[in-house]
Amino acid sequence: MAVRDPEATKARIFDAAVAEFARHGIAGARIDRIAAQAKANKQLIYAYYGNKSDLFTHVLGRCMVDLAAAVPIDPDDIDGWMDRLLDYHAAHPELLRLLFWEGVEYGTDELPDEPARQAHYARKVAALRDGQERGVITDAMPARDLMFLLVALAGWGAAVPQMRRILVGSADSDGEHLRSSIREAARRLAAPRT
Template identity: 80%
Template sequence: MGAVRDPEATRARIFDAAVAEFARHGIAGARIDRIAAEAKANKQLIYAYFGNKAELFTHVLEKKMLDLAAAVPVLPDAMDAWIDRLLDYHAAHPELLRLLFWEGLEYGTRELPDEAERQDHYARKVATLRDGQERGIISDAIPARDLLFLLVAMANWAAVVPQMKRILVGGEDTDADRLRASIKEAARRLVAT
């Protein structure tokens, strides 16, 4: 009796292998044959399920960003908790920031393949912050879109450049705790009314 085919399990294996491959090597350096080998799938299935390499990358990044949005919604009423959850999420899922960094290297300021969807994704987060500003629970001194960018940058930068974090902040657990407290204090000051 032959092996039972499970298309969803195969898609999941391909997706997981693609996440690892793109996080490790970026868009240009990733290889479909390595993804296929890791996923125990043939290359034709990858193309059939996800399209070409650039389309696969776009799909991978979109799904990882949706996972983050679902796991860590913006909380204007609880900014400390949001920053903590964002820091914890990226510590547990470092591949997302790596994927975004590779995307930045590949595309720079050029339009992304899923630009409209990405704008919608961020517009919802900005609207949440703007709502907090309109309700007077966070400062409107900085426009909501800039505020989101600044808060995310503060929370994410140490994970993007761990070597810089180690050199400037230190590499001990106490240093990481101190940095987290500093990020949260800076966030509190940015949003304070």
């Protein structure tokens, strides 16, 4: 008789849900496919995570926590932070796809976990604001705007790889030229006023 391992089952469901949502979005994802990929029954998915929207919120929330833990913001080393962010997105393109699908689904409507997400980003913005107060990065714009611009710089190429290929071309297949340009743009955006 096989021994049940609820944590292993949850992990398989989570991994299958990440892949399904990244590929098909919230509306296009199917619990049947997640269950088949995870080798679990649908009832377990509902028992562990609730409905499909709840599962998506859980998946994206955990992916965001993983990113925050792996790549903490460092206003004293914007170049290094951008490199780590670019590396993370290259290794985990599903995160930006999940954020893209969330934007398609919710638009400007409030997200189910918006207060928690705001608190998450408030801590990052506070780190940038601290860098502004210490004079290591610019105070020419609000820290929240700077955060938005830096995150956009780091993520856009991975979020829309077709535009990266069209604009940058396949000659930059290793991405070093574009990475260098992104670092330079981030450096200029964040540079303290003289």
